[in-house]
Amino acid sequence: MVRYVYDFTEGGRDLAGLLGGKGSNLAEMTRLGLPVPPGFTLTTEACRAFLATGSEPAGLWEEVSAHLSALEASAGRLLGQPDDPLLLSVRSGAKFSMPGMMETILDIGLNDDSVLGLAKVSGGERFAWDSYRRLVQMFGSTVMGVDSASFERSLAAMKDLRGVRDDVHLTASDLAELVETYKELIRLETGEHFPQSPAEQLRRAVLAVFESWNGERARLYRRREHIADDLGTAVNVQRMVFGNLGADSGSGVAFTRDPATGRPGLYGDYLPDAQGEDVVAGIRNTVSLSELARLDPESYARLRAHTETLERHYRDLCDIEFTIERGTLWMLQTRVGKRTAEAAFVLAAELADEGLITPDEALARVSGEGLARLMFPRFDASATGAVLARGVPASPGAAVGAVVFDTTRAVRRAAAGEKVVLVRQETTPDDLPGMIAAQAVLTSRGGKTSHAAVVARGMGKVCVCGAEELAVDTGARRFTAADGTVVEEGAVVSVDGSAGAVYAGPVPLVDSAVIRYLEGGRGDEGARGVVDAVARALSRADAVRRLEVRANADTPEDAARARRFGARGVGLCRTEHMFLGERRKLVEQMILAGTDAERDRALADLLPLQRRDFTGILEAMDGLPVTIRLLDPPLHEFLPDHTDLAVRIAAAEARGEEPDAHDVDLLSAVNRMHEENPMLGLRGVRLGLVVPGLVAMQVRAIGEAVAGRLLAGGAPRAEIMVPLVGDVRELRLVREEVRRVLADVSRAAGVTVDCPVGTMIELPRAALTAGRIAEEAEFFSFGTNDLTQTTWGFSRDDVEAEFFSAYLDKGVFPVSPFETLDRDGVGRLVSLAVAEGRATRPDLTIGVCGEHGGDPDSVHFFHTAGLDYVSCSPFRVPVARLEAGRAALEGTEGSESR
Numbered sequence: 036m037v038r039y040v041y042d043f044t045e046g047g048r049d050l051a052g053l054l055g056g057k058g059s060n061l062a063e064m065t066r067l068g069l070p071v072p073p074g075f076t077l078t079t080e081a082c083r084a085f086l087a088t089g090s091e092p093a094g095l096w097e098e099v100s101a102h103l104s105a106l107e108a109s110a111g112r113l114l115g116q117p118d119d120p121l122l123l124s125v126r127s128g129a130k131f132s133m134p135g136m137m138e139t140i141l142d143i144g145l146n147d148d149s150v151l152g153l154a155k156v157s158g159g160e161r162f163a164w165d166s167y168r169r170l171v172q173m174f175g176s177t178v179m180g181v182d183s184a185s186f187e188r189s190l191a192a193m194k195d196l197r198g199v200r201d202d203v204h205l206t207a208s209d210l211a212e213l214v215e216t217y218k219e220l221i222r223l224e225t226g227e228h229f230p231q232s233p234a235e236q237l238r239r240a241v242l243a244v245f246e247s248w249n250g251e252r253a254r255l256y257r258r259r260e261h262i263a264d265d266l267g268t269a270v271n272v273q274r275m276v277f278g279n280l281g282a283d284s285g286s287g288v289a290f291t292r293d294p295a296t297g298r299p300g301l302y303g304d305y306l307p308d309a310q311g312e313d314v315v316a317g318i319r320n321t322v323s324l325s326e327l328a329r330l331d332p333e334s335y336a337r338l339r340a341h342t343e344t345l346e347r348h349y350r351d352l353c354d355i356e357f358t359i360e361r362g363t364l365w366m367l368q369t370r371v372g373k374r375t376a377e378a379a380f381v382l383a384a385e386l387a388d389e390g391l392i393t394p395d396e397a398l399a400r401v402s403g404e405g406l407a408r409l410m411f412p413r414f415d416a417s418a419t420g421a422v423l424a425r426g427v428p429a430s431p432g433a434a435v436g437a438v439v440f441d442t443t444r445a446v447r448r449a450a451a452g453e454k455v456v457l458v459r460q461e462t463t464p465d466d467l468p469g470m471i472a473a474q475a476v477l478t479s480r481g482g483k484t485s486h487a488a489v490v491a492r493g494m495g496k497v498c499v500c501g502a503e504e505l506a507v508d509t510g511a512r513r514f515t516a517a518d519g520t521v522v523e524e525g526a527v528v529s530v531d532g533s534a535g536a537v538y539a540g541p542v543p544l545v546d547s548a549v550i551r552y553l554e555g556g557r558g559d560e561g562a563r564g565v566v567d568a569v570a571r572a573l574s575r576a577d578a579v580r581r582l583e584v585r586a587n588a589d590t591p592e593d594a595a596r597a598r599r600f601g602a603r604g605v606g607l608c609r610t611e612h613m614f615l616g617e618r619r620k621l622v623e624q625m626i627l628a629g630t631d632a633e634r635d636r637a638l639a640d641l642l643p644l645q646r647r648d649f650t651g652i653l654e655a656m657d658g659l660p661v662t663i664r665l666l667d668p669p670l671h672e673f674l675p676d677h678t679d680l681a682v683r684i685a686a687a688e689a690r691g692e693e694p695d696a697h698d699v700d701l702l703s704a705v706n707r708m709h710e711e712n713p714m715l716g717l718r719g720v721r722l723g724l725v726v727p728g729l730v731a732m733q734v735r736a737i738g739e740a741v742a743g744r745l746l747a748g749g750a751p752r753a754e755i756m757v758p759l760v761g762d763v764r765e766l767r768l769v770r771e772e773v774r775r776v777l778a779d780v781s782r783a784a785g786v787t788v789d790c791p792v793g794t795m796i797e798l799p800r801a802a803l804t805a806g807r808i809a810e811e812a813e814f815f816s817f818g819t820n821d822l823t824q825t826t827w828g829f830s831r832d833d834v835e836a837e838f839f840s841a842y843l844d845k846g847v848f849p850v851s852p853f854e855t856l857d858r859d860g861v862g863r864l865v866s867l868a869v870a871e872g873r874a875t876r877p878d879l880t881i882g883v884c885g886e887h888g889g890d891p892d893s894v895h896f897f898h899t900a901g902l903d904y905v906s907c908s909p910f911r912v913p914v915a916r917l918e919a920g921r922a923a924l925e926g927t928e929g930s931e932s933r
């Protein structure tokens with residue numbers, strides 16, 4: 036018989052899949068003996084069963100009733116008991132944190148009778164009616180579907196009527212009147228009465244939380260965070276404790292260390308005389324925990340002790356929600372806290388130093404994505420100019436964009452390609468699409484734990500919040516800075532999420548401290564902690580990884596930078612990039628050549644230029660392999676645009692002039708070479724086989740560069756790579772030519788020039804016949820860009836912009852297969868080619884040089900698939916090093932995946 040309900044005394048953190056993050060951690064804290072208000076958890080399994088069938092699974096309510104009875108017995112009073120009601124909170128809690136994306140309903144158990152009992156036992160009539168008002172409002176909107184704005188309007192009307200600005204100035208009888216107004220609103224809009232039965236309230240609240248798993252914002256958040264749609268949420272039912280019972284009560288959020296920088300020390304926000312939701316909503320500005328230490332030293336000391344227990348137990352930064360009810364401290368939630376990339380690195384290093392985690396665990400706790408974030412540019416401190424506002428540095432980074440004041444505009448303008456900064460007084464979960472679309476989020480209210488801050492940090496989005504001196508007028512679409520400067524919608528601002536500052540206009544960017552370190556510097560004093568932590572993580576990764584990392588580089592400068600960033604060779608040098616600019620003319624001459632002699636002349640002119648390029652790259656990577664790919668793209672890419680030429684000729688003719696003869700020649704060449712599907716046409720190895728002299732010229736340039744470097748005392752290790760091979764015979768023909776030319780070069784130079792010849796595997800046929808191809812190939816390099824394109828039949832230049840967002844929306848795939856390798860399809864071809872290639876040639880070197888070589892998830896796949904190296908752009912090299920190290924630990928450390 037399946038069990039759907041667990042008491043907090045029964046679960047534990049290892050049951051997060053079943054009890055959700057919140058539920059499993061409440062159970063863990065209960066087991067640790069921390070003061071957790073008692074309660075129980077309905078499992079994610081119950082939620083899944085409900086969502087699948089539309090009705091609660093059999094036996095669920097019997098189990099809930101049994102747990103409720105036990106809770107009532109321990110409390111010594113009944114749910115909603117008229118003279119002294121037990122009240123409950125009903126909260127969502129999925130396996131992975133989805134802050135504010137699902138529903139919560141508080142004060143379950145209040146009705147027209149028990150509100151009077153609560154008033155009497157709490158000694159607070161106003162408090163009791165305010166709690167009832169909150170329940171009717173939350174229940175009315177969440178469970179009964181009444182627009183929450185209707186309640187807000189009634190509340191505002193009541194405040195107007197009484198001439199007060201703040202809720203706190205409404206009296207008990209005002210609130211009682213408001214409850215009646217709300218109930219009437221519900222009756223008018225739904226035809227139903229607000230349920231007076233506590234049991235019915237509980238049941239309907241639970242089901243509403245189940246349903247909120249499929250709410251629009253929850254779905255959007257999951258897509259963005261790559262959380263599976265079929266996990267479901269658990270529901271936690273817990274005895275209410277109240278932070279809004281007067282000056283000796285309050286609610287707060289604490290982090291065991293600073294989640295922005297990773298520095299030690301209890302850190303957080305506290306709001307006296309308030310419920311927890313008020314802190315997270317960022318509606319009133321909070322005070323720091325040091326203020327709590329002054330207000331209530333005893334509770335503060337207890338909080339400190341509990342947070343230390345938690346950090347030692349979890350061996351990680353924890354975040355905590357707590358409530359103080361008339362001087363008694365209650366722990367309402369804990370979890371391993373979200374943190375910025377900087378904090379992740381610093382924390383990992385410090386926890387390892389403290390002996391709480393091993394160096395390998397420290398490596399597992401950081402990520403390539405985080406490292407990439409630390410490599411983003413920062414604002415140039417010497418060029419920032421006047422500060423418009425200062426606020427809480429909630430999520431670091433530098434962003435420049437046009438100011439917008441609502442989600443709809445943020446989404447619309449971003450979709451049109453504009454960079455925008457979303458400015459709000461505070462954000463709510465409904466602002467999620469706008470936050471995703473924006474470069475940065477700026478709010479005038481709320482602390483480091485407000486919705487804006489938590490969500491932005493989770494997404495790695497720049498955020499400054501609580502910039503109190505800003506007067507944000509969303510209606511008029513403008514904000515006013517303290518000095519009176521008015522910033523209208525559309526004006527550009529620069530937001531520094533690391534310093535918590537906002538500047539008018541665009542501020543120029545400079546390299547980050549981590550980039551300066553990778554480039555060979557030490558980084559500035561202020562950034563020493565994070566730079567050292569990154570250095571340690573990278574050196575651990577280098578020590579444990581099996582995958583080698585090379586770079587895709589086409590210039591000596593890129594090759595040299597890649598080497599500084601830790602690349603051990605060039606995995607892809609795209610020679611076509613050397614034919615651009617001035618040199619395009621020479622390629623044009625080669626294409627237009629009417630005779631062999633003309634073509635040979637054009638090729639002869641290209642040869643020394645190519646040789647110079649190769650020499651520079653071989654020098655920058657001296658002693659390390661440099662994989663040079665023969666020309667790949669269709670030749671028409673080197674010719675002018677068809678329409679431009681046609682227009683030029685037609686215009687000349689219209690003027691009665693003779694069109695330029697060269698233009699006419701070019702147009703006829705363009706017409707001749709026109710292809711319906713150029714990516715599937717005359718390109719790659721096919722070019723080499725049909726354009727006479729092309730392979731010979733390129734191989735000669737490579738060979739002569741190698742000879743030159745050898746004679747200069749260098750250690751050049753050029754490898755020649757043939758693109759788009761589909762059959763072993765193509766490779767054989769090219770290889771024969773390579774051998775002939777290199778023999779020629781060796782004879783002429785008086786040194787032996789020997790370059791391994793290999794192929795890209797970027798067509799399904801190449802993967803499927805890899806065993807045959809390996810007879811001729813001394814190495815393989817997976818061109819996963821083309822392999823993805825040809826496996827899926829996707830034109831990579833078209834599909835991403837055209838319909839990928841629809842595919843992502845419909846869940847065909849969670850992430851573009853051009854970004855993260857499609858393991859089920861393309862990945863199988865890769866594995867097959869590895870196995871069959873090595874069966875033919877056991878010492879075959881195998882790498883990857885498609886974009887996936889720098890993508891963290893794909894790097895893990897390539898590690899498992901047994902590749903020798905990944906090759907990626909120079910800036911991704913440190914990311915790939917780190918992830919290759921983490922991949923090597925997988926299975927030993929078991930990093931959790933979604």
Ligand code: PEP
Pocket residue numbers: 607609667797817818819820821822884885886
């Ligand atoms: C590839 O196809 O993965 C590749 C590296 O080649 P290109 O992107 O240049 O076609």
Ligand code: MG
Pocket residue numbers: 758797818820821
């Ligand atoms: Mg390719």
